[in-house]
Amino acid sequence: MSQTVDxxxxxxxxxxxxxADLGQVAERLGVHKSTALRLLRTLHEHGLVYRQEDQRYRLGARLFALAQEAVENLDVREIAHSHLVALNDRCGHTVHLAVYEEQEVLYIDKVESRYPVRMYSRIGKPVAITVAAVAKLLLADLTEPERRVIAEKLDYPMYTPRSTPDAAAFLKELAVVREQGWATDLGGHEESINCIGAPIRGADGRVVAAMSVSAPNVVVTAEELLTLLPLVRRTADTISREYSGTNRPKKV
Amino acid sequence: MSQTVDxxxxxxxxxxxxxADLGQVAERLGVHKSTALRLLRTLHEHGLVYRQEDQRYRLGARLFALAQEAVENLDVREIAHSHLVALNDRCGHTVHLAVYEEQEVLYIDKVESRYPVRMYSRIGKPVAITVAAVAKLLLADLTEPERRVIAEKLDYPMYTPRSTPDAAAFLKELAVVREQGWATDLGGHEESINCIGAPIRGADGRVVAAMSVSAPNVVVTAEELLTLLPLVRRTADTISREYSGTNRPKKV
DNA sequence: AAGTTCGTTGCAACATATGCAACACCCATT
DNA sequence: AATGGGTGTTGCATATGTTGCAACGAACTT
Structure with missing residues (x-):
């Protein structure tokens, strides 16, 4: 690895x-100010860092542009998008698409609810990994040792009384999800919001993404939401098939 | 500057x-494969780059997380957000907040319309700089030579027949906006969508951000939308005052 | 006007990144 | 099976590029 880049x-x-200003950066990096300056300058040239009027540095605009471009070029997202929109047309609720990557789960697409009550989430935002339906789906597909390692490492914030309380409960939940092929989050993240989700699989059967439909209690009850499950699963399967078509099975 | 980092x-x-795979990266970088490998590895360690199953590299999850965190920590955004939500509550339309940075204009916040017809835009996405109301507001505040330089450099895509056609027209429009203190985009980006916007100023009077309200023709006509102008300007002024309070005038 | 703090530059010493060449691996071909 | 082209990967010697220092300059405070 490269020290300078690091x-x-x-x-x-x-x-x-x-x-932060130059001094702070140098200090927290443990290098001489001049060194920090040159690094910052290079970052600046690439637009990753911006120098505000008070001379302090903050993250720059290109970072957003890059993230934006990257997310738009994800294969799964491209294929899934129109299906997510169609699903939203039919049920009216918020639809999410998420992927797992290096111990993190993040939303890569979202179609907003037609109803005025909206959920707080945003593309690129890390998902509440211990409770979200999409997170359960993505993690459930990992191997047993992987799951255990991650489950141990996680924090289990009690967003609500129904949040997953600890690693043991989480692993149990993952087993259930793995078994049944779909997942829910019933008020585990926000008291009044329920989600149901289904996995999107690649040609080799591995889960490459997960999608979910979220709706607040005030609009539909959890039971009513569950009646959408077949529709959600069908949509996910359709996307899976289309995705598998473009990404031929890996020859491993 | 640092070559390695560069x-x-x-x-x-x-x-x-x-x-892209290793070879492609090395080639387009003009360095030896081994060098490219080490650089990629370092990027990978920081999560900026992800290695997919087929061994190829693509941008990584942390990039999104970083961009996300950064945008949430912007002072203007923090202060403005509640006001934008309040404005959306009153008028129901999509509300945007944007900043200018190094020749680019980008959205840093958005409150979705209550109406089913939605605009395609996304936080972090570069704005259609030659037509968007917020872009006009932000650029109008630059010095005359700066404006000219940028106007010359831009492309002028004709999204619709009402798009700004060339640099001359753009500069003229900027002069108008600068004079009147507010801006519009009447079908210049998408035929059926109109926007009105107002600037948010810091304590020194410089424009630090711009906000806008957008609505499709099918919901309100351009004339009706314009009746919201006083409300939009008042909101912008309120945000300006609050922002100036936290950011004391620069002693230059 | 003197003193502090912060950003900036030139330079010499050294650590670090570089390209090479050889290796290991996978897949396709014969 | 064996061969060959295509990957990605490692160790190493060279010299290039990065480092920290010290001194300078500017802006703000007292």
């Missing part, structure tokens, strides 16, 4: 927390 | 266009 990249998460 | 960062926009 240091430069360490600046990014540091600035993500908020603007 | 090379490493050059990989990002390259991958933004789509996944």
């Amino acid at each position: 240091r430069a990249l360490s600046i990014l998460p540091l600035l993500a927390q908020g603007p | 090379r490493a960062l050059s990989i990002l926009p390259l991958l933004a266009q789509g996944p």
